[in-house]
Amino acid sequence: MRPFSYERPxxxxxxxxxxxxxxxxxxxxxxxxxxxxxxxxxxxxxxxVVDVKGIPELAPRIDQRGDALVISAGSTMTDVAEHPxxxxxxPALVEAARVVGSVQIRNRATLAGNQCNASPxxxxxxxxxxxxxxLTIVGPAGEREVSLNxxxxxxxxxxxxxxxxxxxxxxxxxxxxVGSAFQRRTRRRGHDLASVTLAASVDGQGRIRLAYxxxxxxxxxxxxxxxxxxLDDWFAAARPSPTSMRAAPDYRLAMLRVLAQRALAAARxxxxxx
Numbered sequence: 001m002r003p004f005s006y007e008r009p010x011x012x013x014x015x016x017x018x019x020x021x022x023x024x025x026x027x028x029x030x031x032x033x034x035x036x037x038x039x040x041x042x043x044x045x046x047x048x049v050v051d052v053k054g055i056p057e058l059a060p061r062i063d064q065r066g067d068a069l070v071i072s073a074g075s076t077m078t079d080v081a082e083h084p085x086x087x088x089x090x091p092a093l094v095e096a097a098r099v100v101g102s103v104q105i106r107n108r109a110t111l112a113g114n115q116c117n118a119s120p121x122x123x124x125x126x127x128x129x130x131x132x133x134x135l136t137i138v139g140p141a142g143e144r145e146v147s148l149n150x151x152x153x154x155x156x157x158x159x160x161x162x163x164x165x166x167x168x169x170x171x172x173x174x175x176x177x178v179g180s181a182f183q184r185r186t187r188r189r190g191h192d193l194a195s196v197t198l199a200a201s202v203d204g205q206g207r208i209r210l211a212y213x214x215x216x217x218x219x220x221x222x223x224x225x226x227x228x229x230x231l232d233d234w235f236a237a238a239r240p241s242p243t244s245m246r247a248a249p250d251y252r253l254a255m256l257r258v259l260a261q262r263a264l265a266a267a268r269x270x271x272x273x274x
Contacts, residue, residue, distance in 0.1 A: 001040050008051040012138055012167070015052055020140050020163030022048045028165055029053070030073060031109040033101065034117050058167060062086065068170045070136075077106035077114075077124075089173055091270065092127035092199045095182040099123055112166045115148060118158050118218070125152070125219040126199035127182050129211035131171050139164030154217035178203045179271030183259035187246055195247035196255045200263035202271050210260065215240045215252055231260060 009015040019026050025047035029035055038044040052058050053074065061072040062083045069085055080086055081097040100106055100114070100123050114122045115135070125148070133148040140163040148169075151158050160166070180201035184194040197213040206226040213219035215238035222234040235256055240249040247255075 002042065002045045004039075004046050005048045006051065007048065008054050010054050010056075012055055012057050015050055015055060015165065016139055016163050018048065018050050019165065023162045026050055028116070030058075030113045031076065033105050033109040034113065052165065064173070065170075067175075068172050071111055071169045071171070073110060073112040073166050073168055075111055077101075077109050077111065078103075080111050080124075081106070090127065090131055090171060090180070092130060092180040092182040092201070093124060093171075096123040096127045096184075096197075096199070099184060112169055115151065115169070116158060116160070116166055118152055118154070118156050120155050120216060120218055121193045121197060121214040122219070123182075123184060123194060123197055126197050126211035126213050127180070128169070128171070129219060129221040130180060130199045130201045130209045134170045134172075135166050136168040136170065137164050138167045143167075145170075149221050152218040174203070176204050177271060177274035179267040179269065179274060181263045181266035181270065183263045185247075185252075185255045185259060193246060195244075195252055196259055198256065198259045198263055200260065200267050202264065202267045204271065208264070210234065210263075212238070212256060212260075214246075215256060229264075231257065235260075 007018055009018060027035060027046040027049050029049050029051040058073045060074045060079050062075055063070050064085060077097040077100045081094050087094050100109055111124055114124050128148050134145050135148060135151055137144050137146060146159060153159060178201050182199045185196040186194050194214050200210045202208050208224040208229045211219055211221040220237055238253060238256060240252040242249055
């Protein structure tokens with residue numbers, strides 16, 4: 001591990017100033033479940049690590065604000081999976097959060113960090129895309145909002161600019177009954193990276209939203225306003241890596257179709273029971 005400086009600011013302004021000053025040489029520490037590993041193996045060698053766990057505005061918190069559920073950047077996977085409003089309105093997110101790593105990882109890893117890593121295999125990205133998640137981003141120019149679908153660029157790359165960090169994730173509360181479900185495929189049970197991740201939702205008007213990951217440089221979202229979804233067209237956008245050790249491309253594409261059918265069936269059952 002290469003030596004680095006460590007700062008633990010106690011307010012957002014100080015954190016933004018540090019990130020702005022050091023630019024790409026700085027990294028944010030929230031849960032640290034990905035960062036610490038990469039520091040140890042040398043794939044990341046920042047000059048500065050900015051620990052944001054002491055900033056009150058980012059402290060773990062899940063609140064309903066108007067017609068949205070707001071999840072602060074410090075909220076962990078365990079916080080998300082155990083919150084009654086998340087369980088009531090966003091079951092696919094609960095299902096995804098419950099399979100991230102091990103119990104110890106879920107107690108540390110944050111939902112916001114899972115998006116900021118921009119891993120195509122991030123378990124929580126597909127359900128958040130299906131639910132229309134928006135990110136509140138703070139930085140030197142102030143505060144802005146961006147949809148999660150516009151946040152991802154490619155593996156490891158987001159639209160965050162120098163000095164910016166994610167402060168919260170907002171999920172619009174459904175105005176009508178919605179059924180949703182999450183599916184994943186891994187080589188083995190436990191804390192393995194997924195070969196395929198997929199979430200789907202169906203509402204009372206027949207609108208279908210489906211998102212999948214691990215099959216290209218970023219998770220993808222698709223929407224059908226009515227009727228049967230054009231799965232062949234949607235799956236044609238999948239680009240599984242031919243060199244991945246987790247699964248061969250043909251297997252991933254086959255499992256993508258299987259998981260989509262399972263998720264859509266589960267979502268429709270939940271809609272009928274709502």
